[in-house]
Amino acid sequence: xxxxxxxxxxxxxxxxxxxxxxxxxxxxxxxxxxxxxxxxxxxxxxxxxxxxxxxxxxxxxxxxxxxxxxxxxxxxxxxxxxxxxxxxxxxxxxxxxxxxxxxxxxxxxxxxxxxxxxxxxxxxxxxxxxxxxxxxxxxxxxxxxxxxxxxxxxxxxxxxxxxxxxxxxxxxxxxxxxxxxxxxxxxxxxxxxxxxxxxxxxxxxxxxxxxxxxxxxxxxxxxxxxxxxxxxxxxxxxxxxxxxxxxxxxxx
Numbered sequence: 219x220x221x222x223x224x225x226x227x228x229x230x231x232x233x234x235x236x237x238x239x240x241x242x243x244x245x246x247x248x249x250x251x252x253x254x255x256x257x258x259x260x261x262x263x264x265x266x267x268x269x270x271x272x273x274x275x276x277x278x279x280x281x282x283x284x285x286x287x288x289x290x291x292x293x294x295x296x297x298x299x300x301x302x303x304x305x306x307x308x309x310x311x312x313x314x315x316x317x318x319x320x321x322x323x324x325x326x327x328x329x330x331x332x333x334x335x336x337x338x339x340x341x342x343x344x345x346x347x348x349x350x351x352x353x354x355x356x357x358x359x360x361x362x363x364x365x366x367x368x369x370x371x372x373x374x375x376x377x378x379x380x381x382x383x384x385x386x387x388x389x390x391x392x393x394x395x396x397x398x399x400x401x402x403x404x405x406x407x408x409x410x411x412x413x414x415x416x417x418x419x420x421x422x423x424x425x426x427x428x429x430x431x432x433x434x435x436x437x438x439x440x441x442x443x444x445x446x447x448x449x450x451x452x453x454x455x456x457x458x459x460x461x462x463x464x465x466x467x468x469x470x
Contacts, residue, residue, distance in 0.1 A: 232261045233321050233347070235388035242345060243267050245381055245401060246319060249343050253312045255279065257305050257320030257330065257346075262289050264321065269295055277301060277311045305330055315340050321347040324393065328352065331368060334402070335414070338375050344402040353380060353398030365455045366428070370421045373459045374409040376402040409463035417466045424454035424462070432457070439469050 233239065242264065256278040259265040268276055279301040280286050286302045301311060306329055310316075318341055322330050327348050334341055348356070351364075357378040358364035372378060379401045386392040411417035420439060427435040433450035449461065457465075 232390050233263045233384075233388060234390050235384075238384050238388050239264060239267055241382060242319075242347075242399060245399070246317075246345055249317065249403075251315075251317040251343065253277075253314065253316035255311055255316050255318050257318060258323050259289060259300075260285055260321070262292055264319070265289065265293060265296070268319070269293060275312070279303065279305050279308055279311070281305075306333060308333075310337055310340050312340070315342055317341070317343045317345070319345040324349045324352075324395075328368060331356070331372060335371060335375065338404065338408075342404045344376070345399065346402070347384060347397055347399050349393075350383060350396040350398040353400045356402075357400060360458050361455060363455070367421055367425045370425075370459050370462055371418060372402065374411065374417065374463060376404055378402055409459055411463045412466040412469060416469050417463065420466055420469060421462055424457070428454045440465075441470065444468055 251274070253275045254268065254271070254277070256265060256268060256276065259278040259280055260282075265278060268274075277299050278289070278296065280289065281302070281304045283302065286300055289296055289300060301308065304326075306326065318334060320330075327346075330346075334344055346353075352368070355364045355366060356368050356372050357380045358366075358369050381399045381401055384397040384399060386394070386396060389397075420436065423436050423439060424432060430453070431450065432452055432454060433445050435454065436450075437445060449457070449465070
């Protein structure tokens with residue numbers, strides 16, 4: 219009998235399938251890290267496995283007070299390791315590099331990725347479970363309908379590997395969608411951009427009007443003379459991550 223309730227407003231769907239947990243741990247085991255942040259441990263299904271890792275400094279961030287109480291009661295070894303707040307309001311929890319792992323709450327998964335980008339200099343790898351459609355979007359390449367803001371912003375700094383699908387039946391309660399686990403590995407040579415702020419503005423502006431020719435979508439960001447360049451005859455999804463990075467240096 220579980221000692222907690224599931225909160226729909228917090229996007230809580232807890233993983234219960236041991237086989238999937240083993241797959242996640244296998245993937246995690248192929249990387250080297252000393253510090254690990256679990257996002258949204260919830261009922262502790264994954265946490266239980268993470269606590270068995272030796273020589274690792276583990277912290278977990280959990281917003282739901284009921285789950286914090288439950289986790290402390292169930293896993294006394296988590297004492298001092300749970301940060302009771304939203305990941306979105308968190309400062310980096312370690313001074314040095316750390317890996318992030320989690321079954322990310324689906325209602326804020328994109329915002330969590332923007333947080334990862336804020337921390338990119340400290341986060342060499344991420345293992346995350348997302349709604350399958352979001353996971354595919356992050357991993358998709360130029361030219362596809364899934365390719366968009368998240369794809370470009372993440373892939374400028376990370377290599378993305380789509381690891382495996384996770385059916386709805388693996389969760390309690392089952393979500394209405396399929397899920398997918400992806401791995402982000404920080405690129406040894408990330409794209410050079412004028413600044414992350416400019417790059418992000420360019421990518422968001424281009425894709426917010428993705429049906430338009432780039433020239434019309436981003437005309438406010440460049441001098442009129444430069445907008446005559448042939449690259450602006452394309453639509454946003456036809457540009458590579460490197461194209462966007464290069465263009466960031468030409469912005470006003």
